[in-house]
Structure formats: C-alpha cells, structure tokens
Amino acid sequence: MYRDLRVAAILPCYNEEKLVTKTVTTLPDFVDEIITVDDNSTDNTWKIVQGLAKKDKRVKPIHLDPNEGIGGAYLHGFDKAIADKIDLVVTMAGDAQCNPDYISNMIDTLIDQNLDYVKANRFFHLDALKQMPTFRRVGNTVITILTKFSTGYYSVFDSQNGYGVFKRKTLETMPFETIGRRYDYENTLLIALSIMGARVKDEPVPAIYADEVSTIPVFKTTMRALRVVWKGFWRRIYYKYVVYGFHPIALFLFAGLTISAIGWGFGIYILLEKLINDLSPSTGTVMLCVLPLILGFQLLLTTLTMDISNENRN
Numbered sequence: 359m360y361r362d363l364r365v366a367a368i369l370p371c372y373n374e375e376k377l378v379t380k381t382v383t384t385l386p387d388f389v390d391e392i393i394t395v396d397d398n399s400t401d402n403t404w405k406i407v408q409g410l411a412k413k414d415k416r417v418k419p420i421h422l423d424p425n426e427g428i429g430g431a432y433l434h435g436f437d438k439a440i441a442d443k444i445d446l447v448v449t450m451a452g453d454a455q456c457n458p459d460y461i462s463n464m465i466d467t468l469i470d471q472n473l474d475y476v477k478a479n480r481f482f483h484l485d486a487l488k489q490m491p492t493f494r495r496v497g498n499t500v501i502t503i504l505t506k507f508s509t510g511y512y513s514v515f516d517s518q519n520g521y522g523v524f525k526r527k528t529l530e531t532m533p534f535e536t537i538g539r540r541y542d543y544e545n546t547l548l549i550a551l552s553i554m555g556a557r558v559k560d561e562p563v564p565a566i567y568a569d570e571v572s573t574i575p576v577f578k579t580t581m582r583a584l585r586v587v588w589k590g591f592w593r594r595i596y597y598k599y600v601v602y603g604f605h606p607i608a609l610f611l612f613a614g615l616t617i618s619a620i621g622w623g624f625g626i627y628i629l630l631e632k633l634i635n636d637l638s639p640s641t642g643t644v645m646l647c648v649l650p651l652i653l654g655f656q657l658l659l660t661t662l663t664m665d666i667s668n669e670n671r672n
Contacts, residue, residue, distance in 0.1 A: 359388060360465055363445035366391035367461075368435030370428050371452035375402045380454045382410050382417060386461060393438050394452065395420045395431040429543030432520070436529050447524045456521040460563040464523045467561055474556035477522035481515050482562035501545070501583045508587035509548040510594060511558055512666050518583075520544050521563060528556060536593075542586045549590035553597045607668070610661040618654030621647050 359365065367389050371378050382392055394417055396404045404421055411417040420434055432449055439447045446465055450456035460478065468476045498518050505517035520543065531554060538546040551558055599605040624647035628639045 359390060360446070360462065361469060363465075363469075364390045364443070365446045365448065365461075365465070366393055366439045366442070366444040367448040367450060368393045368395065368432060368439065369450060369452040370395050370397060370431030370435070371399065371403050371407065372397040372425070372428075372431075373399045373401045373403060374452045375399075375406055377454040378403055378406055378452050379410065381450075381452050381456075382414070384454070385458050389448070389461070390416060391439070391442060391444060392417045393420065393435045394418070395422065395435050397427070397431045398423045398425040427538075427540035427543070428520070429537055429541075429546070430539035432543060433534055433537060433539065436532075436534070440526060440529055443526070445526055447526065447529060448522070449524070450521045455566050457563060457566055460561065461523070464561045464563070467559060468523050468525065471559065472557070473559050474528040474554075475522055475524050475551060475558045476561050477514070477516075477558065478519050478563035479514075479516040479560035480519060480563065480565040482560075482564075497580055501580070501587070504584070504587045505545055505548060508545070508591040508594065509552045510598070510665055510669055511548060511552060512669055514548070514558055514560055516560070517548060518544050519565075520547075528554075538582075538586065540582065542582050545583055545586045545590065549586075549594055552594050555598075605668075607661055607664050610657045610664070614654045614657030614661060616654075617650045617657065621650030621652075621654055624650070 365388055367385055369378070369381055369392065371394055374381070378394070382394065385392060392414070394407045394410070396407055396419065398421070404419075407417070407419045411419045418438060420438065422431065422434065426434075435449075436447065446468070448461055448464075450458070456478070464476045464478070467473065498516065502515055502517040506512045506514070509517075528551075533550055533553075536546060536550045536553075537543060548558070595608060595611065599608040599611075624643070628643060628647060631637045631639065
C-alpha cells in the first residue's frame with residue numbers, strides 16, 4: 359500500500375522473455391498487485407510469468423488468446439484491477455523501459471493535486487531523451503502536437519507514452535469501448551479522458567533504453583495514429599461542446615470553417631477565371647474572397663484560444 363491506498367501495476371507483455379522478470383522484480387514493495395497480461399506471446403514469456411506468480415503472490419497472470427494488442431492488454435488489466443477494488447492503477451511497459459522509481463512521484467502528484475490521471479513525460483529529461491532513436495523522437499513529437507488539438511490537453515506532451523497512474527473511480531467511469539486495442543491506445547485514451555472532463559497532468563520521468571527491441575510497425579502505427587487524432591478531434595468537439603453542453607467554441611468553429619470555405623471557393627473561382635478566360639477579377643470579387651478568409655481565420659483563432667483556456671476547467 360501507498361498512503362493507505364492499494365496499488366496495482368499492469369504490465370502488458372508480448373515476447374518479453376528477456377525483460378519481464380526484471381520489470382516485475384524491480385517494482386517497489388508498496389505495489390500490492392502486479393497484473394501481468396501476456397498477449398499471446400510466441401516465446402517463453404507466459405511460462406516465465408507463471409513462474410514469477412509462483413514466487414511472488416502479488417503477480418496476477420492473465421493470458422490472452424488470440425493476440426489483442428497493447429490496448430487490449432491494458433483493458434483486461436483494468437477490468438482485473440477494478441474487480442479487485444484497487445485504489446490506484448499504474449500502467450507501464452513489460453520491457454523494463456519505465457523507471458519504477460518514479461511511481462511514488464506520480465502517485466503523490468495524482469493525490470495532492472486531485473487529478474484523474476498522471477502520465478510520464480520523457481521530454482523533460484533531454485539527456486535521457488537522446489537515447490530514443492531519432493525517427494521515433496521526431497514521429498512522437500509530430501503525433502503529440504496533433505494529439506494536443508485532438509484531445510484539448512494542450513499542456514500535455516509525449517502522448518505516445520503509456521506510463522502513468524489512474525484513480526479507480528476514473529477507470530470505473532471511462533468508456534472502454536472507445537479505447538483502441540492496438541497502438542492507438544494512448545491517443546484514444548486521452549481523447550476519452552478529455553470527453554469525460556478528466557484532469558490530466560504530466561510528470562517528468564526519464565525513459566530507459568537498453569536491451570528492448572521495438573516491435574512497433576512504424577509506418578502503419580503512424581497512419582493509424584493520424585486517423586485516430588483526426589476522428590478524435592471531431593468526436594471531442596461533438597460530445598464536449600455540442601452534446602454535453604452547447605458552447606460558443608462549437609459555434610465559432612463551424613462558422614469559421616464555413617466562412618473560410620466560402621473565401622477559398624471564391625479564390626479558386628478567381629484563379630480559374632484568370633487561367634482559363636484570362637479575366638481579371640473586379641475589386642468586389644476580390645473582396646468576396648479576402649473578407650471571408652480574414653473573418654474565418656479570426657473565428658478559428660478565437661476557437662483555438664478558447665479551447666486552450668478551457669483545458670481542465672471542469
């Protein structure tokens with residue numbers, strides 16, 4: 359227990375025979391349950407996890423068949439933690455990449471600031487971040503910036519990092535059906551939390567890169583993440599600013615998009631007239647293009663400003 363609260367750590371494992379033992383044995387003593395979810399590994403991970411369960415009663419092994427992906431593994435872990443009445447749930451990788459020494463820091467931040475979810479941010483520690491492969495660092499940065507707009511969590515970075523701590527009551531009210539079961543888990547999780555109005559904060563935690571071998575298909579995962587943040591943005595706007603309570607943000611956004619489209623339409627018309635018929639536009643025609651573009655831009659900028667100021671104000 360930590361601060362009189364029961365703590366569980368969920369470890370999704372896929373072909374982690376080399377590192378799962380290290381991950382489990384380095385967890386602090388205050389962790390009451392270690393929910394290891396083997397995602398139908400093709401190596402000896404499941405046998406090793408079963409062996410760890412015999413040595414340490416805290417280890418609660420779960421085997422998935424067929425493979426469900428990292429998101430599916432976490433969701434099964436959440437179900438187990440909720441059923442066991444765990445107060446605080448830690449999510450971390452099974453490849454010893456998450457430094458367990460920072461769990462207590464994240465829990466303290468979660469409790470003391472009355473948050474719903476505290477997640478690790480590797481970008482605070484530049485020296486440790488240099489160990490991350492360049493292509494992953496660049497890709498993570500781009501997806502994280504897009505995720506800010508999609509989720510409305512503009513102060514949260516390193517969106518692809520699933521290391522964090524939840525309160526049980528947060529998980530009990532989370533719409534699990536909206537959470538992605540593959541590598542879109544982190545993005546869909548933040549979108550779901552935003553729709554819920556959950557308060558989320560980063561905690562500086564350096565990453566560990568050593569013997570682990572990434573099995574993430576980079577291009578496929580990036581394309582999936584882009585689709586998720588695009589769809590997630592409109593889902594968040596619809597539920598948060600239309601369904602759950604109509605907000606001027608929705609009015610400004612849709613008005614700005616409509617007026618901007620009118621401006622672009624006239625702009626394309628003017629260009630085609632010039633290219634095809636060699637006709638120079640009149641002043642009035644030009645104004646029909648310029649004024650909607652200016653007004654639309656102002657409305658969209660106002661939308662963004664209001665959305666940023668509305669973060670975590672629930």
